Amino acid sequence: MAPAGFHTSDLAYFARRAVVTAGPVVARHYLEERDLSVRGAQGVTLGVIAAYVVGIAILWNVPYLRYILWPFKMLVIAFHEFGHASTACCTGGRVESISLDPHEGGVTHMRGGISAITLPAGYLGSSFIGALLTFCGFNTVASKVASIVLGVCFLLVLWWGKKDWLTILTIILAVGLIVAFWFIPNALRFYVLFIGVMSSLYSVWDICDDLILRKVNSSDASQFAKRYGGSSQCWGIMWSVISCIIMAAGIVAGIAAFPQTFEQQRKDANGFIPTGQKF
Template identity: 80%
Template sequence: MAPLPSAQNDVAILTRRALMAGSDLSRRDLTVKGAQGVTLGVIAAYVVGIAILWNIPYLHYILWPFKMLVIAFHEFSHAITACCTGGRVESISLDPREGGVTHMRGGIGAITLPAGYLGSSLIGALLTFCGFDTFASKVASIVLGVCFLLTLWWGKKDWLTIFTILAAVGLLVAFWFISHGQALRFVVLFIGVMSSLYSVWDICDDLIWRKVNTSDATQFAKRYGGSSQCWGVIWSIISVVIMAAGIVAGIAAFPETSEQQ
Protein backbone atom coordinates (compact mmCIF):
# COMPACT_ATOMS: atom_id res chain seq x y z
CA MET A 1 0.00 0.00 0.00
CA ALA A 2 1.38 3.42 -0.94
CA PRO A 3 2.04 5.78 1.97
CA LEU A 4 -0.71 8.26 2.70
CA PRO A 5 0.04 11.88 1.75
CA SER A 6 -0.29 14.50 4.43
CA ALA A 7 -3.60 16.32 4.80
CA GLN A 8 -1.92 19.58 3.75
CA ASN A 9 -0.55 18.04 0.56
CA ASP A 10 -3.92 16.43 -0.16
CA VAL A 11 -5.71 19.77 0.03
CA ALA A 12 -3.04 21.53 -2.05
CA ILE A 13 -3.16 18.89 -4.80
CA LEU A 14 -6.96 18.85 -4.90
CA THR A 15 -7.02 22.65 -5.07
CA ARG A 16 -4.68 22.64 -8.07
CA ARG A 17 -6.79 19.99 -9.77
CA ALA A 18 -9.98 21.96 -9.13
CA LEU A 19 -8.42 25.13 -10.55
CA MET A 20 -7.23 23.26 -13.63
CA ALA A 21 -10.69 21.73 -14.04
CA GLY A 22 -12.30 25.13 -13.73
CA SER A 23 -10.05 26.71 -16.35
CA ASP A 24 -10.64 23.83 -18.74
CA LEU A 25 -14.36 23.46 -18.04
CA SER A 26 -15.43 25.53 -21.03
CA ARG A 27 -13.61 23.13 -23.35
CA ARG A 28 -15.06 19.97 -21.82
CA ASP A 29 -18.31 18.34 -22.66
CA LEU A 30 -20.46 16.49 -20.16
CA THR A 31 -20.29 13.14 -21.90
CA VAL A 32 -20.66 10.42 -19.29
CA LYS A 33 -17.80 7.93 -19.47
CA GLY A 34 -17.35 4.48 -17.98
CA ALA A 35 -16.44 5.27 -14.37
CA GLN A 36 -18.84 8.21 -14.30
CA GLY A 37 -21.67 6.03 -15.56
CA VAL A 38 -21.04 3.62 -12.71
CA THR A 39 -21.04 6.51 -10.24
CA LEU A 40 -24.33 7.87 -11.61
CA GLY A 41 -25.85 4.40 -11.39
CA VAL A 42 -24.74 4.12 -7.78
CA ILE A 43 -26.24 7.56 -7.02
CA ALA A 44 -29.57 6.50 -8.57
CA ALA A 45 -29.52 3.28 -6.55
CA TYR A 46 -28.79 5.24 -3.38
CA VAL A 47 -31.69 7.63 -4.05
CA VAL A 48 -34.15 4.78 -4.60
CA GLY A 49 -32.83 2.71 -1.71
CA ILE A 50 -32.89 5.58 0.77
CA ALA A 51 -36.40 6.64 -0.33
CA ILE A 52 -37.69 3.11 0.21
CA LEU A 53 -35.97 2.50 3.54
CA TRP A 54 -36.91 5.95 4.85
CA ASN A 55 -40.63 5.16 4.64
CA ILE A 56 -40.87 1.48 5.56
CA PRO A 57 -41.50 0.67 9.24
CA TYR A 58 -38.64 -1.16 11.00
CA LEU A 59 -36.48 -1.15 7.87
CA HIS A 60 -35.85 2.55 8.35
CA TYR A 61 -33.63 1.61 11.31
CA ILE A 62 -31.03 0.52 8.75
CA LEU A 63 -30.52 4.20 7.93
CA TRP A 64 -30.26 5.24 11.57
CA PRO A 65 -26.44 5.69 11.77
CA PHE A 66 -26.34 7.66 8.51
CA LYS A 67 -29.40 9.69 9.47
CA MET A 68 -27.65 10.73 12.65
CA LEU A 69 -24.63 11.86 10.62
CA VAL A 70 -26.82 13.96 8.35
CA ILE A 71 -28.58 15.47 11.36
CA ALA A 72 -25.11 16.42 12.60
CA PHE A 73 -24.52 18.23 9.26
CA HIS A 74 -27.87 19.98 9.68
CA GLU A 75 -27.06 21.20 13.18
CA PHE A 76 -23.49 22.08 12.24
CA SER A 77 -24.87 24.29 9.45
CA HIS A 78 -27.11 26.10 11.95
CA ALA A 79 -24.14 26.55 14.27
CA ILE A 80 -21.63 27.82 11.72
CA THR A 81 -24.06 30.34 10.24
CA ALA A 82 -24.94 31.56 13.73
CA CYS A 83 -21.26 32.22 14.38
CA CYS A 84 -20.84 33.92 11.00
CA THR A 85 -23.79 36.26 11.64
CA GLY A 86 -22.75 37.38 15.10
CA GLY A 87 -24.49 34.70 17.16
CA ARG A 88 -23.17 32.30 19.75
CA VAL A 89 -23.66 28.52 19.91
CA GLU A 90 -24.55 27.23 23.36
CA SER A 91 -25.06 23.54 22.61
CA ILE A 92 -25.93 20.95 19.98
CA SER A 93 -27.79 17.72 20.71
CA LEU A 94 -28.75 14.79 18.49
CA ASP A 95 -31.78 12.58 19.07
CA PRO A 96 -32.77 9.57 16.92
CA ARG A 97 -36.49 10.21 17.52
CA GLU A 98 -36.76 14.00 17.50
CA GLY A 99 -33.80 14.84 15.28
CA GLY A 100 -31.38 17.47 16.51
CA VAL A 101 -31.47 20.89 18.08
CA THR A 102 -28.98 23.75 18.18
CA HIS A 103 -29.30 26.21 21.03
CA MET A 104 -27.83 29.57 20.09
CA ARG A 105 -28.07 33.24 20.93
CA GLY A 106 -28.14 36.07 18.43
CA GLY A 107 -27.42 35.65 14.76
CA ILE A 108 -29.67 36.54 11.83
CA GLY A 109 -32.72 34.29 11.89
CA ALA A 110 -33.43 34.71 8.19
CA ILE A 111 -30.08 33.03 7.55
CA THR A 112 -29.70 30.63 10.47
CA LEU A 113 -33.16 29.01 10.17
CA PRO A 114 -32.92 27.78 6.53
CA ALA A 115 -29.19 27.12 6.95
CA GLY A 116 -29.84 23.71 8.49
CA TYR A 117 -31.48 22.25 5.39
CA LEU A 118 -29.64 24.30 2.78
CA GLY A 119 -26.29 23.92 4.52
CA SER A 120 -26.63 20.14 4.76
CA SER A 121 -27.66 20.12 1.07
CA LEU A 122 -24.54 22.09 0.16
CA ILE A 123 -22.36 19.74 2.19
CA GLY A 124 -24.10 16.81 0.49
CA ALA A 125 -23.45 18.27 -2.97
CA LEU A 126 -19.77 18.77 -2.16
CA LEU A 127 -19.52 15.19 -0.91
CA THR A 128 -21.30 13.92 -4.02
CA PHE A 129 -18.85 15.93 -6.13
CA CYS A 130 -15.91 14.39 -4.27
CA GLY A 131 -17.49 10.94 -4.58
CA PHE A 132 -16.65 10.96 -8.29
CA ASP A 133 -12.94 10.69 -7.47
CA THR A 134 -11.00 8.54 -4.98
CA PHE A 135 -8.42 11.18 -4.11
CA ALA A 136 -11.08 13.86 -3.65
CA SER A 137 -12.99 11.47 -1.37
CA LYS A 138 -9.91 11.14 0.82
CA VAL A 139 -9.67 14.91 1.16
CA ALA A 140 -13.42 15.07 1.88
CA SER A 141 -13.03 12.48 4.62
CA ILE A 142 -10.47 14.70 6.37
CA VAL A 143 -12.83 17.68 6.26
CA LEU A 144 -15.68 15.47 7.45
CA GLY A 145 -13.64 14.32 10.41
CA VAL A 146 -12.91 17.93 11.41
CA CYS A 147 -16.59 18.88 11.10
CA PHE A 148 -17.64 15.92 13.22
CA LEU A 149 -15.14 16.78 15.95
CA LEU A 150 -16.28 20.43 15.94
CA THR A 151 -19.85 19.22 16.33
CA LEU A 152 -18.74 17.05 19.24
CA TRP A 153 -17.01 20.04 20.83
CA TRP A 154 -20.15 22.14 20.47
CA GLY A 155 -22.52 19.30 21.24
CA LYS A 156 -24.35 18.33 24.36
CA LYS A 157 -22.21 15.63 25.93
CA ASP A 158 -24.77 12.81 25.91
CA TRP A 159 -23.69 9.27 25.08
CA LEU A 160 -25.58 9.15 21.77
CA THR A 161 -23.94 12.29 20.38
CA ILE A 162 -20.48 11.16 21.44
CA PHE A 163 -20.94 7.61 20.13
CA THR A 164 -22.39 8.69 16.78
CA ILE A 165 -19.66 11.20 16.00
CA LEU A 166 -16.77 9.01 17.13
CA ALA A 167 -18.22 6.07 15.17
CA ALA A 168 -18.43 8.28 12.08
CA VAL A 169 -14.77 9.27 12.38
CA GLY A 170 -13.81 5.63 12.93
CA LEU A 171 -15.78 4.58 9.84
CA LEU A 172 -13.99 7.10 7.65
CA VAL A 173 -10.58 6.01 8.95
CA ALA A 174 -11.36 2.32 8.41
CA PHE A 175 -12.57 2.75 4.82
CA TRP A 176 -9.50 4.85 3.95
CA PHE A 177 -7.40 1.66 4.05
CA ILE A 178 -9.71 -0.58 1.99
CA SER A 179 -8.58 -0.94 -1.65
CA HIS A 180 -6.52 2.25 -1.43
CA GLY A 181 -9.62 4.31 -0.69
CA GLN A 182 -11.95 2.88 -3.35
CA ALA A 183 -14.47 1.85 -0.69
CA LEU A 184 -14.17 5.27 0.92
CA ARG A 185 -15.38 6.86 -2.33
CA PHE A 186 -18.72 5.07 -2.17
CA VAL A 187 -19.15 5.82 1.53
CA VAL A 188 -18.56 9.53 0.86
CA LEU A 189 -20.96 9.31 -2.08
CA PHE A 190 -23.68 7.68 0.03
CA ILE A 191 -23.36 10.28 2.79
CA GLY A 192 -23.46 13.00 0.14
CA VAL A 193 -26.68 11.71 -1.41
CA MET A 194 -28.26 11.20 2.00
CA SER A 195 -27.34 14.72 3.08
CA SER A 196 -28.48 16.31 -0.20
CA LEU A 197 -31.94 14.80 -0.02
CA TYR A 198 -32.37 14.94 3.74
CA SER A 199 -34.24 18.22 3.50
CA VAL A 200 -36.75 16.75 1.04
CA TRP A 201 -37.63 13.73 3.13
CA ASP A 202 -37.43 15.48 6.49
CA ILE A 203 -39.61 18.37 5.31
CA CYS A 204 -42.18 15.86 4.06
CA ASP A 205 -42.05 14.16 7.47
CA ASP A 206 -42.40 17.41 9.40
CA LEU A 207 -44.85 19.38 7.26
CA ILE A 208 -46.95 16.85 5.38
CA TRP A 209 -47.23 13.63 7.37
CA ARG A 210 -46.57 14.62 10.98
CA LYS A 211 -47.28 18.40 10.99
CA VAL A 212 -44.44 19.19 13.40
CA ASN A 213 -44.89 22.74 14.73
CA THR A 214 -41.25 23.11 15.80
CA SER A 215 -39.69 22.56 12.38
CA ASP A 216 -37.34 25.17 10.91
CA ALA A 217 -39.85 26.00 8.19
CA THR A 218 -42.62 26.56 10.74
CA GLN A 219 -40.44 28.87 12.81
CA PHE A 220 -39.35 30.73 9.67
CA ALA A 221 -42.98 31.23 8.60
CA LYS A 222 -43.91 32.58 12.04
CA ARG A 223 -41.13 35.16 11.93
CA TYR A 224 -41.15 36.20 8.29
CA GLY A 225 -44.58 35.30 6.93
CA GLY A 226 -45.82 32.78 4.41
CA SER A 227 -46.71 29.17 5.13
CA SER A 228 -44.37 26.53 6.44
CA GLN A 229 -45.34 24.22 3.56
CA CYS A 230 -44.41 26.90 1.04
CA TRP A 231 -41.01 27.50 2.58
CA GLY A 232 -40.45 23.78 2.88
CA VAL A 233 -41.16 23.25 -0.83
CA ILE A 234 -38.85 26.13 -1.77
CA TRP A 235 -36.01 24.76 0.37
CA SER A 236 -36.57 21.27 -1.06
CA ILE A 237 -36.36 22.54 -4.64
CA ILE A 238 -33.18 24.45 -3.83
CA SER A 239 -31.71 21.31 -2.25
CA VAL A 240 -32.39 19.23 -5.38
CA VAL A 241 -30.85 21.94 -7.59
CA ILE A 242 -27.75 22.06 -5.39
CA MET A 243 -27.42 18.27 -5.58
CA ALA A 244 -27.75 18.35 -9.39
CA ALA A 245 -25.04 21.02 -9.56
CA GLY A 246 -22.72 18.80 -7.53
CA ILE A 247 -23.30 15.88 -9.90
CA VAL A 248 -22.69 17.98 -13.04
CA ALA A 249 -19.54 19.45 -11.50
CA GLY A 250 -18.30 15.95 -10.64
CA ILE A 251 -18.80 14.75 -14.21
CA ALA A 252 -16.96 17.78 -15.59
CA ALA A 253 -14.07 17.79 -13.12
CA PHE A 254 -13.26 14.07 -12.86
CA PRO A 255 -13.23 12.38 -16.29
CA GLU A 256 -10.64 9.77 -15.22
CA THR A 257 -11.31 6.04 -15.35
CA SER A 258 -11.26 3.94 -12.19
CA GLU A 259 -7.76 2.74 -13.09
CA GLN A 260 -6.48 6.30 -13.52
CA GLN A 261 -7.95 7.31 -10.18
Protein backbone atom coordinates in the same frame (compact mmCIF):
# COMPACT_ATOMS: atom_id res chain seq x y z
CA MET B 1 -11.43 62.00 -18.80
CA ALA B 2 -14.85 61.15 -20.20
CA PRO B 3 -15.95 63.18 -23.26
CA ALA B 4 -18.43 66.02 -22.88
CA GLY B 5 -21.98 64.89 -22.56
CA PHE B 6 -20.90 61.43 -21.39
CA HIS B 7 -22.05 60.56 -17.90
CA THR B 8 -21.08 57.79 -15.52
CA SER B 9 -24.63 56.46 -15.79
CA ASP B 10 -23.97 55.91 -19.51
CA LEU B 11 -20.81 54.02 -18.64
CA ALA B 12 -22.71 51.83 -16.21
CA TYR B 13 -25.36 51.20 -18.86
CA PHE B 14 -22.82 50.09 -21.47
CA ALA B 15 -21.06 47.93 -18.88
CA ARG B 16 -24.31 46.14 -18.07
CA ARG B 17 -25.02 45.65 -21.75
CA ALA B 18 -21.56 44.17 -22.25
CA VAL B 19 -22.08 41.71 -19.39
CA VAL B 20 -25.52 40.70 -20.65
CA THR B 21 -24.23 40.24 -24.19
CA ALA B 22 -20.88 38.59 -23.46
CA GLY B 23 -21.86 36.61 -20.36
CA PRO B 24 -23.69 33.75 -22.11
CA VAL B 25 -20.94 33.55 -24.76
CA VAL B 26 -18.22 33.23 -22.11
CA ALA B 27 -20.24 30.67 -20.14
CA ARG B 28 -20.90 28.62 -23.28
CA HIS B 29 -17.21 28.75 -24.23
CA TYR B 30 -16.25 27.58 -20.71
CA LEU B 31 -18.69 24.67 -20.80
CA GLU B 32 -17.44 23.65 -24.25
CA GLU B 33 -13.88 23.59 -22.89
CA ARG B 34 -15.01 21.45 -19.94
CA ASP B 35 -16.07 18.16 -21.47
CA LEU B 36 -19.31 17.24 -19.70
CA SER B 37 -19.79 13.98 -21.58
CA VAL B 38 -20.31 11.06 -19.21
CA ARG B 39 -17.59 8.41 -19.39
CA GLY B 40 -17.53 4.88 -18.01
CA ALA B 41 -16.47 5.71 -14.43
CA GLN B 42 -18.80 8.71 -14.29
CA GLY B 43 -21.70 6.66 -15.63
CA VAL B 44 -21.19 4.10 -12.87
CA THR B 45 -21.11 6.90 -10.29
CA LEU B 46 -24.37 8.39 -11.61
CA GLY B 47 -25.99 4.95 -11.47
CA VAL B 48 -24.84 4.52 -7.87
CA ILE B 49 -26.26 7.97 -6.97
CA ALA B 50 -29.65 6.98 -8.43
CA ALA B 51 -29.59 3.70 -6.47
CA TYR B 52 -28.73 5.59 -3.28
CA VAL B 53 -31.64 7.98 -3.75
CA VAL B 54 -34.10 5.09 -4.04
CA GLY B 55 -32.46 2.98 -1.33
CA ILE B 56 -32.29 5.76 1.26
CA ALA B 57 -35.88 6.80 0.56
CA ILE B 58 -37.00 3.22 1.28
CA LEU B 59 -34.87 2.77 4.41
CA TRP B 60 -35.99 6.17 5.73
CA ASN B 61 -39.60 4.97 5.92
CA VAL B 62 -39.38 1.25 6.74
CA PRO B 63 -39.65 0.37 10.46
CA TYR B 64 -36.58 -1.31 11.97
CA LEU B 65 -34.62 -1.03 8.72
CA ARG B 66 -34.42 2.71 9.31
CA TYR B 67 -31.93 2.04 12.11
CA ILE B 68 -29.36 1.24 9.40
CA LEU B 69 -29.32 4.97 8.66
CA TRP B 70 -29.02 5.98 12.33
CA PRO B 71 -25.37 7.15 12.40
CA PHE B 72 -25.70 8.88 9.04
CA LYS B 73 -28.84 10.69 10.17
CA MET B 74 -26.98 11.85 13.27
CA LEU B 75 -24.14 13.15 11.11
CA VAL B 76 -26.47 14.93 8.70
CA ILE B 77 -28.34 16.47 11.63
CA ALA B 78 -24.97 17.74 12.85
CA PHE B 79 -24.43 19.34 9.42
CA HIS B 80 -27.90 20.87 9.72
CA GLU B 81 -27.16 22.40 13.11
CA PHE B 82 -23.76 23.60 11.90
CA GLY B 83 -25.61 25.52 9.16
CA HIS B 84 -27.70 27.30 11.79
CA ALA B 85 -24.69 28.00 14.01
CA SER B 86 -22.34 29.27 11.30
CA THR B 87 -24.86 31.68 9.81
CA ALA B 88 -25.78 32.95 13.28
CA CYS B 89 -22.14 33.83 13.89
CA CYS B 90 -21.84 35.45 10.46
CA THR B 91 -24.91 37.64 11.01
CA GLY B 92 -23.95 38.98 14.42
CA GLY B 93 -25.45 36.29 16.62
CA ARG B 94 -23.91 34.09 19.27
CA VAL B 95 -24.17 30.32 19.62
CA GLU B 96 -24.76 29.18 23.18
CA SER B 97 -24.97 25.42 22.64
CA ILE B 98 -25.55 22.67 20.10
CA SER B 99 -27.18 19.39 21.07
CA LEU B 100 -27.94 16.28 19.04
CA ASP B 101 -30.57 13.87 20.26
CA PRO B 102 -30.23 10.16 19.46
CA HIS B 103 -33.88 10.16 18.42
CA GLU B 104 -32.83 11.98 15.26
CA GLY B 105 -33.34 15.51 16.48
CA GLY B 106 -31.08 18.45 17.14
CA VAL B 107 -31.24 22.00 18.38
CA THR B 108 -28.96 25.02 18.25
CA HIS B 109 -29.43 27.56 21.01
CA MET B 110 -28.34 31.01 19.86
CA ARG B 111 -28.91 34.67 20.49
CA GLY B 112 -29.21 37.34 17.84
CA GLY B 113 -28.45 36.83 14.19
CA ILE B 114 -30.75 37.35 11.24
CA SER B 115 -33.45 34.69 11.42
CA ALA B 116 -34.33 35.10 7.74
CA ILE B 117 -30.87 33.63 7.06
CA THR B 118 -30.32 31.33 10.03
CA LEU B 119 -33.62 29.43 9.76
CA PRO B 120 -33.21 28.11 6.19
CA ALA B 121 -29.44 27.69 6.67
CA GLY B 122 -29.92 24.36 8.44
CA TYR B 123 -31.42 22.54 5.49
CA LEU B 124 -29.51 24.46 2.83
CA GLY B 125 -26.24 24.13 4.76
CA SER B 126 -26.55 20.34 4.95
CA SER B 127 -27.42 20.32 1.24
CA PHE B 128 -24.30 22.34 0.42
CA ILE B 129 -22.09 20.00 2.47
CA GLY B 130 -23.78 17.05 0.79
CA ALA B 131 -23.05 18.53 -2.64
CA LEU B 132 -19.37 18.87 -1.70
CA LEU B 133 -19.25 15.23 -0.59
CA THR B 134 -21.07 14.13 -3.75
CA PHE B 135 -18.52 16.11 -5.75
CA CYS B 136 -15.68 14.33 -3.91
CA GLY B 137 -17.40 10.98 -4.51
CA PHE B 138 -16.53 11.20 -8.20
CA ASN B 139 -12.82 10.82 -7.44
CA THR B 140 -10.85 8.45 -5.18
CA VAL B 141 -8.24 10.95 -3.99
CA ALA B 142 -10.89 13.56 -3.21
CA SER B 143 -12.83 10.88 -1.33
CA LYS B 144 -9.77 10.08 0.77
CA VAL B 145 -9.53 13.71 1.83
CA ALA B 146 -13.28 13.90 2.49
CA SER B 147 -13.21 10.68 4.54
CA ILE B 148 -10.68 12.16 6.96
CA VAL B 149 -12.97 15.16 7.52
CA LEU B 150 -15.96 12.83 7.91
CA GLY B 151 -14.14 10.77 10.52
CA VAL B 152 -13.55 13.91 12.60
CA CYS B 153 -17.20 14.93 12.13
CA PHE B 154 -18.43 11.54 13.36
CA LEU B 155 -16.32 11.87 16.50
CA LEU B 156 -17.68 15.38 17.08
CA VAL B 157 -21.18 13.96 16.82
CA LEU B 158 -20.29 11.64 19.69
CA TRP B 159 -19.10 14.65 21.66
CA TRP B 160 -22.19 16.79 21.02
CA GLY B 161 -24.85 14.09 21.00
CA LYS B 162 -26.56 12.58 23.97
CA LYS B 163 -24.76 9.38 24.86
CA ASP B 164 -26.73 6.16 24.59
CA TRP B 165 -25.49 2.73 23.63
CA LEU B 166 -27.08 2.75 20.16
CA THR B 167 -25.58 6.12 19.22
CA ILE B 168 -22.12 5.17 20.48
CA LEU B 169 -22.16 1.75 18.81
CA THR B 170 -23.41 2.91 15.41
CA ILE B 171 -21.07 5.90 15.18
CA ILE B 172 -18.07 3.78 16.13
CA LEU B 173 -19.18 1.35 13.42
CA ALA B 174 -19.44 4.21 10.89
CA VAL B 175 -15.90 5.36 11.73
CA GLY B 176 -14.69 1.77 11.51
CA LEU B 177 -16.14 1.51 8.00
CA ILE B 178 -14.16 4.58 6.95
CA VAL B 179 -10.94 2.91 8.13
CA ALA B 180 -11.82 -0.45 6.54
CA PHE B 181 -12.84 1.08 3.21
CA TRP B 182 -9.40 2.65 2.80
CA PHE B 183 -8.21 -0.88 2.01
CA ILE B 184 -11.01 -1.84 -0.40
CA PRO B 185 -10.94 -0.61 -4.02
CA ASN B 186 -13.61 2.05 -4.72
CA ALA B 187 -15.45 1.33 -1.45
CA LEU B 188 -14.31 4.56 0.19
CA ARG B 189 -15.44 6.61 -2.80
CA PHE B 190 -18.92 5.10 -2.77
CA TYR B 191 -19.13 5.48 1.01
CA VAL B 192 -18.41 9.22 0.77
CA LEU B 193 -20.88 9.41 -2.11
CA PHE B 194 -23.57 7.74 0.02
CA ILE B 195 -23.20 10.29 2.83
CA GLY B 196 -23.17 13.10 0.26
CA VAL B 197 -26.43 11.97 -1.33
CA MET B 198 -28.10 11.54 2.04
CA SER B 199 -26.97 14.96 3.26
CA SER B 200 -28.02 16.62 0.00
CA LEU B 201 -31.55 15.24 0.14
CA TYR B 202 -31.98 15.36 3.91
CA SER B 203 -34.13 18.48 3.59
CA VAL B 204 -36.47 16.74 1.14
CA TRP B 205 -37.05 13.68 3.32
CA ASP B 206 -37.15 15.56 6.61
CA ILE B 207 -39.52 18.23 5.30
CA CYS B 208 -41.83 15.48 4.01
CA ASP B 209 -41.72 13.93 7.48
CA ASP B 210 -42.36 17.18 9.33
CA LEU B 211 -44.81 18.97 7.06
CA ILE B 212 -46.68 16.24 5.20
CA LEU B 213 -46.63 12.99 7.19
CA ARG B 214 -46.43 14.22 10.79
CA LYS B 215 -47.21 17.97 10.40
CA VAL B 216 -44.79 19.09 13.10
CA ASN B 217 -45.45 22.62 14.33
CA SER B 218 -41.90 23.37 15.48
CA SER B 219 -39.99 22.81 12.24
CA ASP B 220 -37.68 25.43 10.72
CA ALA B 221 -40.20 26.00 7.93
CA SER B 222 -43.08 26.58 10.33
CA GLN B 223 -41.00 29.04 12.37
CA PHE B 224 -40.03 30.85 9.19
CA ALA B 225 -43.69 31.06 8.12
CA LYS B 226 -44.72 32.51 11.49
CA ARG B 227 -42.14 35.29 11.23
CA TYR B 228 -42.24 36.13 7.54
CA GLY B 229 -45.62 34.93 6.28
CA GLY B 230 -46.61 32.24 3.85
CA SER B 231 -47.20 28.61 4.71
CA SER B 232 -44.70 26.18 6.16
CA GLN B 233 -45.43 23.78 3.28
CA CYS B 234 -44.60 26.49 0.75
CA TRP B 235 -41.28 27.33 2.37
CA GLY B 236 -40.48 23.67 2.85
CA ILE B 237 -41.07 22.86 -0.80
CA MET B 238 -38.99 25.86 -1.86
CA TRP B 239 -36.07 24.77 0.32
CA SER B 240 -36.39 21.22 -1.02
CA VAL B 241 -36.21 22.45 -4.62
CA ILE B 242 -33.14 24.55 -3.80
CA SER B 243 -31.53 21.52 -2.13
CA CYS B 244 -32.08 19.45 -5.29
CA ILE B 245 -30.53 22.22 -7.39
CA ILE B 246 -27.50 22.35 -5.09
CA MET B 247 -27.11 18.58 -5.36
CA ALA B 248 -27.37 18.75 -9.16
CA ALA B 249 -24.65 21.42 -9.18
CA GLY B 250 -22.37 19.12 -7.18
CA ILE B 251 -22.96 16.29 -9.65
CA VAL B 252 -22.26 18.49 -12.70
CA ALA B 253 -19.12 19.85 -11.03
CA GLY B 254 -17.95 16.30 -10.30
CA ILE B 255 -18.44 15.26 -13.92
CA ALA B 256 -16.56 18.34 -15.14
CA ALA B 257 -13.68 18.12 -12.64
CA PHE B 258 -13.01 14.37 -12.58
CA PRO B 259 -13.01 12.83 -16.07
CA GLN B 260 -10.46 10.15 -15.09
CA THR B 261 -11.10 6.49 -15.77
CA PHE B 262 -11.09 3.91 -12.97
CA GLU B 263 -7.51 2.99 -13.86
CA GLN B 264 -6.33 6.60 -13.74
CA GLN B 265 -8.02 7.06 -10.38
CA ARG B 266 -6.28 3.96 -9.03
CA LYS B 267 -2.90 5.31 -10.03
CA ASP B 268 -3.61 8.73 -8.50
CA ALA B 269 -4.91 7.17 -5.28
CA ASN B 270 -1.82 4.99 -4.86
CA GLY B 271 0.27 8.16 -4.77
CA PHE B 272 -1.81 9.80 -2.02
CA ILE B 273 -1.43 8.28 1.45
CA PRO B 274 -0.85 4.78 0.04
CA THR B 275 -2.22 1.84 2.04
CA GLY B 276 -0.36 -0.91 0.28
CA GLN B 277 -3.47 -1.83 -1.68
CA LYS B 278 -3.99 -1.34 -5.42
CA PHE B 279 -6.97 0.98 -5.47
